[in-house]
Amino acid sequence: MAVIKKFRIKSFKNINSIIEFENVSLAYGNRLILDNISFKINEGVSFGMLGPNGVGKSTIFNLITGLITPSNGKIKISGEDVTHFPVYLRTKKFKTSFCPQYGGFFNDLTLHDNLKAISEIVIENKKLRNDKVNYLISRFELDNLKDIKAKFLSGGQKRKLVIALALLSEPRVLLLDEPFAALDVLTIKMLQQIIVNLQQETKISICLTDHQASSLLACVDSAMILSEGKIVAQGTPSNLVKDTNAKNAYFGDSFKFN
Ligand SMILES: Nc1ncnc2c1ncn2[C@@H]1O[C@H](COP(=O)(O)OP(=O)(O)OP(=O)(O)O)[C@@H](O)[C@H]1O
Numbered sequence: 001m002a003v004i005k006k007f008r009i010k011s012f013k014n015i016n017s018i019i020e021f022e023n024v025s026l027a028y029g030n031r032l033i034l035d036n037i038s039f040k041i042n043e044g045v046s047f048g049m050l051g052p053n054g055v056g057k058s059t060i061f062n063l064i065t066g067l068i069t070p071s072n073g074k075i076k077i078s079g080e081d082v083t084h085f086p087v088y089l090r091t092k093k094f095k096t097s098f099c100p101q102y103g104g105f106f107n108d109l110t111l112h113d114n115l116k117a118i119s120e121i122v123i124e125n126k127k128l129r130n131d132k133v134n135y136l137i138s139r140f141e142l143d144n145l146k147d148i149k150a151k152f153l154s155g156g157q158k159r160k161l162v163i164a165l166a167l168l169s170e171p172r173v174l175l176l177d178e179p180f181a182a183l184d185v186l187t188i189k190m191l192q193q194i195i196v197n198l199q200q201e202t203k204i205s206i207c208l209t210d211h212q213a214s215s216l217l218a219c220v221d222s223a224m225i226l227s228e229g230k231i232v233a234q235g236t237p238s239n240l241v242k243d244t245n246a247k248n249a250y251f252g253d254s255f256k257f258n
């Protein structure tokens, strides 16, 4: 089993950006949510977004996936301007997978049938499809739950299902909106391991957000702090927790990373 990063930052040999925001603003009516933000996520890196409720983290995922378009600015995936690309093209061409903050599965299908339904869309060959579904069920230790309707799974089991669904298509970019929400300590550890292992084994790029700041910082290479529509700090976890702007806007003085 891989060890949780705990500030063991790997070397960033690959400096191609996979996701890039260039001067992006987004307003709902006259409420400016994102104010001219620019950032890059490099290929093969796991990147965290932190910030208070309502700051615009899910909005950033919606902008990356194409569910909404910015009021101003450019969004690039793999260097290509995708600002006006539809959702399906971003998913297909750049192999992006999104685990939303809520839902993301069929309530009335069993866990197995959820995976089967999505696999039928994304994997053509029947044998490969079945193999992949079975692999993910065992990888996520969901074997004894596979015949349970998704709506009856616990919060943590649902999160695992949604991540397994996202991995069916072997994404190059995995977007996780609050994967640790409402999970117990051991399940968070398991998900952190999954995230770290995925990145190390398959070299995918991962972008995640969560209010469990310690849990997030333990499994990312770098992160940014959002506050009042702006990025107020960016860097490696070890540098971020020492950053004065990050402390003032988000961590406070008593935050301890362990
Ligand atoms: N469709 C919409 N119409 C109007 N306002 C919206 C819409 N979607 C989001 N917002 C507003 O945009 C802001 C950012 O919302 P967002 O969901 O991105 O926050 P968040 O950082 O993900 O918060 P949380 O940590 O609570 O999940 C909020 O003030 C929200 O009310």
Ligand SMILES: [Mg+2]
Binding pocket: 057, 058, 059, 101, 177
């Ligand atoms: Mg959100």
